[in-house]
Amino acid sequence: MNPENMGLGILVGGGPAPGINSAISACAIEAMNNGMRVYGIMDGFSHLMEGSAEHVMPLTPADVAFIQSEGGSILRTSRANPTRNPAHLRNVVRALQEIGITRLASIGGEDTALSSAEVARASEGKIRVAHIPKTIDNDLPLPGDIPTFGFETARHLGTELVQNLRRDSRTTNRWYVVIVMGRKAGHLALGIGNAAGAALTIIPEEFPNPVIAIDDVVRLVEGAMLKRKAAEGRDDGIAVISEGVAERFSPDEIGNLAGTAIARDPHGHIRLGELPLSAIMRQQVQRRFADAGKSIAMVDVTIGYELRCASPISFDIDYTRALGYGAARLLLSEPTDEADKADEKIANGGLIYLEGAKLSVMPFDDIHDPATGKTRVRMVDIHSQRYKVAREYMTRIKPQDLRDDALVARMAAHSVRSADEIQRRFGSSSRHSCERKSPLRKQGQESSILR
Numbered sequence: 001m002n003p004e005n006m007g008l009g010i011l012v013g014g015g016p017a018p019g020i021n022s023a024i025s026a027c028a029i030e031a032m033n034n035g036m037r038v039y040g041i042m043d044g045f046s047h048l049m050e051g052s053a054e055h056v057m058p059l060t061p062a063d064v065a066f067i068q069s070e071g072g073s074i075l076r077t078s079r080a081n082p083t084r085n086p087a088h089l090r091n092v093v094r095a096l097q098e099i100g101i102t103r104l105a106s107i108g109g110e111d112t113a114l115s116s117a118e119v120a121r122a123s124e125g126k127i128r129v130a131h132i133p134k135t136i137d138n139d140l141p142l143p144g145d146i147p148t149f150g151f152e153t154a155r156h157l158g159t160e161l162v163q164n165l166r167r168d169s170r171t172t173n174r175w176y177v178v179i180v181m182g183r184k185a186g187h188l189a190l191g192i193g194n195a196a197g198a199a200l201t202i203i204p205e206e207f208p209n210p211v212i213a214i215d216d217v218v219r220l221v222e223g224a225m226l227k228r229k230a231a232e233g234r235d236d237g238i239a240v241i242s243e244g245v246a247e248r249f250s251p252d253e254i255g256n257l258a259g260t261a262i263a264r265d266p267h268g269h270i271r272l273g274e275l276p277l278s279a280i281m282r283q284q285v286q287r288r289f290a291d292a293g294k295s296i297a298m299v300d301v302t303i304g305y306e307l308r309c310a311s312p313i314s315f316d317i318d319y320t321r322a323l324g325y326g327a328a329r330l331l332l333s334e335p336t337d338e339a340d341k342a343d344e345k346i347a348n349g350g351l352i353y354l355e356g357a358k359l360s361v362m363p364f365d366d367i368h369d370p371a372t373g374k375t376r377v378r379m380v381d382i383h384s385q386r387y388k389v390a391r392e393y394m395t396r397i398k399p400q401d402l403r404d405d406a407l408v409a410r411m412a413a414h415s416v417r418s419a420d421e422i423q424r425r426f427g428s429s430s431r432h433s434c435e436r437k438s439p440l441r442k443q444g445q446e447s448s449i450l451r
Contacts, residue, residue: 008331009056009101011041012077013112017134017150018312019320020107022068024075026324027105027132028059034332039101044108045115046080048095049088056099068317071309081111083118093123103128103331104349105324109135109148110367110375113351117364120348129349130327131364132320136307138187141367141376142353149323153316154181154307155191161303162196162238169236174297175225177285179278181304182242185379189242192303194390199237200224201394204244205380212248214257217241218284222415223397223426225285225296230410237395243304246277254280278302292416319354326352326359397426 008031010024028038040063041048042055067074082088096104096119104127106116113131120129133140136154138147158180165176178198180189186203193201202220204212221239228234246254257280278300289296312320330352350361369376380387401407402423412419 006102006331007037007039007100008103008105008328009039009041009096009099010059010075010105011044011107012073012075012134013044013106013108013115014077014079014135015109016071016073016077016308017136017148018071018153018308018310019149019316020073020077020134021064021070022312022317022320023107023132023134023149023324023327024073025064025068026321027328028064028324029061030325030328031103031332032059032061034328036103036328036332037100039099040075043076044078044080044112045082045088045092046078048092049080049082049085051091051095053095053099056095056101068321069311071311077108079111081115083115089118089122092119093127096127097123102126103130105130105132105327105331107132107134109133109137110140110377113140113364113367114375116349117368120364123348125348127348128331129364130330130361131349131351132323132327133351133353136188137182137185138191139183139185139377139379140351141378142362143355146353146355149316149320150308150312151188151191152319153310153313154188155195156313157307157310158188158192158303159195161306162192162198162240165301166196166198166238169238172297173235174299175236176238177221177278177282177298177300178238178240179243179281179300179302179304180240181307182244184244184247184377186242186244187378187380189240189244190380190387190390193238193240194393196238196240197393198240199228199395201240201242201390202245203242203380204248205382207245207248210248211250212245214249214253214280214284217245217281218288219425220396221281221285222288224395226411226415226422227397227401227407228395229414230407241277241281243277243302246275257284289415294414294416322354322359323352326354326361329359330361402427 010027012020031038038059039056040059047055082092104119106112106129116129116131120127133142133148134150135148136150138151140148162178165178169176180192182188186205190201190203202217207216224237224239228237282298282300286296286298350363351367353360353362367375408419408422412422
């Protein structure tokens, strides 16, 4: 097909992430340079679902030439989900075809990837899709340890914020509870907490049970506070908690503490941003000390929204330009090209990723989880050396700590409890799932030179 007869639409779904405008710019410019008409689709799938093309506009080189270093999205974004209603999905396909869009570049996370794949399927080959993986959560199943774009900028800025809080904590002699975005996985919280030198970082992956009790998280923070006081004489510290733990709290338990019903977005996810999670965690930790007659000064902070529209660092600008270029090249190619003959699964498109210096395409089927019907989520590997190193620099009560009578006595005195109560309270939390041997490792074998 002649590129001049192709219309390429670009849309953004899900939450903002640093680098979106850079991806838009690179994709649009490469397509224009090859004679394609390029359209910007405002507000994700929201208007297309209603069959409206009024919010689709032609893009020119002048529109996208200088936006690569800007945060946010010139096309805005939404969480509208066309897959929940067959009529909405048909409306999207029909609206795109009426405009003359035969190629679609979507920029988004797991939900937008699923929606894009369904659009390609519903069009029966008439619309080819290239999805550019975006999320500061870093939870899309890219090969190896490749980050999703926006993650590195969010981690960089988040680290600076937590370092500022750490200095404030030390100066004012009090603890901070810091909630960090991450709907299911703890990549961002762990990356920020580790780089900023937080006393403790808690992520959902470390809990073996599907449902996490709020007190399990409270106990870890309480234990870190007691151990730091008993071992170092310090009343300050930062506890970073991934908001993903709240996804696994009992809805009744968290709803009772929040004093409100649990709201969900169009994709069925709990609206974590509407939960006062940091205040709940702070209050529950303070309550544990107050029950023993001890008042503890603490501050709660939530970090997330201020990261999403930050100007991208050079890594994410460079990264997203490559992804945008790769999306345009995939959409300029024909399903009859030799590359597609070798893998028919990408005939209607796929997910663009950069592995080393090589741009590749992952078939949509490869990111689909047949058990859930949704996109697979990449979780933190708690058996990895990287996670184990991060754990070594945290303040956590370990089994050997509870065998140290002098340390236990000091923790008991600080908490106004008996030594037996300390043993009972922290005996289970000191044994951690990641300390068990990985099922992939045989007895007696080591996975690295570290002993």
